[in-house]
Amino acid sequence: MRSYRHLLLVFTLAAAVLPPLAADANATTGFVDVDDGDTFAEPIAWLRAEGITRGCNPPVNNAYCPWASVSRGQMAAFLARSLRLEADVPDRFIDDTDSMFERDINQLAAAGITRGCNPPANDRFCPTAAVTRSQMAAFLARAFGLPTSDADPFVDDEGSPFEGDINRLAAAGITTGCNPPANDRFCPQQAVTRAQMAAFLWRAHGSPDATSSHRLVAAGDIAECALDSDEATADLIDELLPGTDGIVAALGDTVYPDGSPEHYAACYEPSWGRHRARTRPAVGNHEYYTPGASGYFEYFGSAAGDPGHGWYSYELGSWQIIVLNSNCHQVDCEAGSEQESWLRNQLAANPRMCTLAYMHHPRFSSGMHGDSDQLADLWSALEEHRVEVALAGHDHNYERLSPLTADGSIDPTGIASFVVGTGGTYLRPVLEQRMGSQVVFDEAHGVLALDLFPTGYTWQFVDTAGVTLDSGSALCS
Numbered sequence: 001m002r003s004y005r006h007l008l009l010v011f012t013l014a015a016a017v018l019p020p021l022a023a024d025a026n027a028t029t030g031f032v033d034v035d036d037g038d039t040f041a042e043p044i045a046w047l048r049a050e051g052i053t054r055g056c057n058p059p060v061n062n063a064y065c066p067w068a069s070v071s072r073g074q075m076a077a078f079l080a081r082s083l084r085l086e087a088d089v090p091d092r093f094i095d096d097t098d099s100m101f102e103r104d105i106n107q108l109a110a111a112g113i114t115r116g117c118n119p120p121a122n123d124r125f126c127p128t129a130a131v132t133r134s135q136m137a138a139f140l141a142r143a144f145g146l147p148t149s150d151a152d153p154f155v156d157d158e159g160s161p162f163e164g165d166i167n168r169l170a171a172a173g174i175t176t177g178c179n180p181p182a183n184d185r186f187c188p189q190q191a192v193t194r195a196q197m198a199a200f201l202w203r204a205h206g207s208p209d210a211t212s213s214h215r216l217v218a219a220g221d222i223a224e225c226a227l228d229s230d231e232a233t234a235d236l237i238d239e240l241l242p243g244t245d246g247i248v249a250a251l252g253d254t255v256y257p258d259g260s261p262e263h264y265a266a267c268y269e270p271s272w273g274r275h276r277a278r279t280r281p282a283v284g285n286h287e288y289y290t291p292g293a294s295g296y297f298e299y300f301g302s303a304a305g306d307p308g309h310g311w312y313s314y315e316l317g318s319w320q321i322i323v324l325n326s327n328c329h330q331v332d333c334e335a336g337s338e339q340e341s342w343l344r345n346q347l348a349a350n351p352r353m354c355t356l357a358y359m360h361h362p363r364f365s366s367g368m369h370g371d372s373d374q375l376a377d378l379w380s381a382l383e384e385h386r387v388e389v390a391l392a393g394h395d396h397n398y399e400r401l402s403p404l405t406a407d408g409s410i411d412p413t414g415i416a417s418f419v420v421g422t423g424g425t426y427l428r429p430v431l432e433q434r435m436g437s438q439v440v441f442d443e444a445h446g447v448l449a450l451d452l453f454p455t456g457y458t459w460q461f462v463d464t465a466g467v468t469l470d471s472g473s474a475l476c477s
Helices: 005-011 041-049 072-082 102-110 132-144 165-171 195-206 229-240 261-268 274-276 289-303 338-348 375-386
Strands: 212-218 249-251 310-318 319-323 354-358 389-392 399-402 416-422 437-441 446-453 456-463 468-475
Touching: 041 195, 072 102, 072 132, 072 195, 132 165, 132 195, 195 274, 212 229, 229 274, 229 446, 249 274, 261 274, 261 289, 274 289, 310 354, 319 338, 338 375, 354 446, 354 456, 375 416, 399 456, 399 468, 416 456, 437 468
Parallel strands: 212 249, 319 354, 354 389, 389 416
Antiparallel strands: 212 446, 310 319, 399 416, 399 437, 446 456, 456 468
């Protein structure tokens, strides 16, 4: 049995110490040109986490360009995404046909947020013109239905047709002014910068927290009545998820040998059962040894999704989480299937920047079962929509793999993945690592703890002795 003791020594010496996120981008914001301590760092991080912007330099998009001015077309996109305006509406203006923001502009017009730029005709939007701060006040006042205010805090907006909107913005706490610390001026004719745009939108949405993380603890192949290792991993979850916060992702084959109600009661309930209220499971092949996986769906109830499907999604902080049914002999996993179509619709409608998927069978694995080729179409859908990371069990070992495309090629645009079949049942040796395999442990039960931030994630695989055997971090793309 391969022990990888040289790797164990390295990670034991650095036990539980997570390295910083990639040096070419800042951990909070995800951009190289916005330091985590900058004045506008939190609003910009929130903007990115919500999918309102990915950056200013596609396709890399590792920069935000905070001091660049915002065009009216860009402003339309910021607002439409922020407000989740998604419907296709009639074309309103004659000068936005060649604009990449035409759909956003039409959505703003249909929502009554813009009237046009050439009154009284107002058949033009002027998409490439810079947005002034006073125009921005009007857009935001209409978009968020801000109430009128008798307050008049600024000395430089007298006579402006937007004075009332500016005062509404100030009364709502969306702006404090342009000349701190006095802040008795608004600078209505100045162009809005991308940093200011982020701050305006963030405050309009109530200044949501954009820096907190949410923890997800994952493992599969769990409860075996003849062993006590599932009790040990359950104890580990107690330590990694104190209190009631966080999610337990049970990656299938939750109880052996057949997922029957009797085995859930006798083998799973005494260990991982105490975490059932916060468990979001994926269905494994052993669950289907009971017809229709009825024991599994009965035990986990609505948390397991529709019993006829076994796939579902949920949100954890700023992340979208996708749970798939990888039992392709029980449900169709091919392109055009109900599950694959559902997956594509979920991903296409997802405005969030970061997405994680998990299932029981791994698309790629160095373990005894190896790759699951029947998952290629589902993986392609995940890859096309830039899903960050995928988790699975099935092979009874721990493995971390490089980002891989659907055909198994190593590529930064692929999906990073983890196999965590170490929840409690018998372990199996890994005889040879496949291409793209980075780390393997096959002699330790344990769980994978992921801390999900708005712009990335950290991971640590912790064994039942409390030792962190693998850890690291990555940014969402």
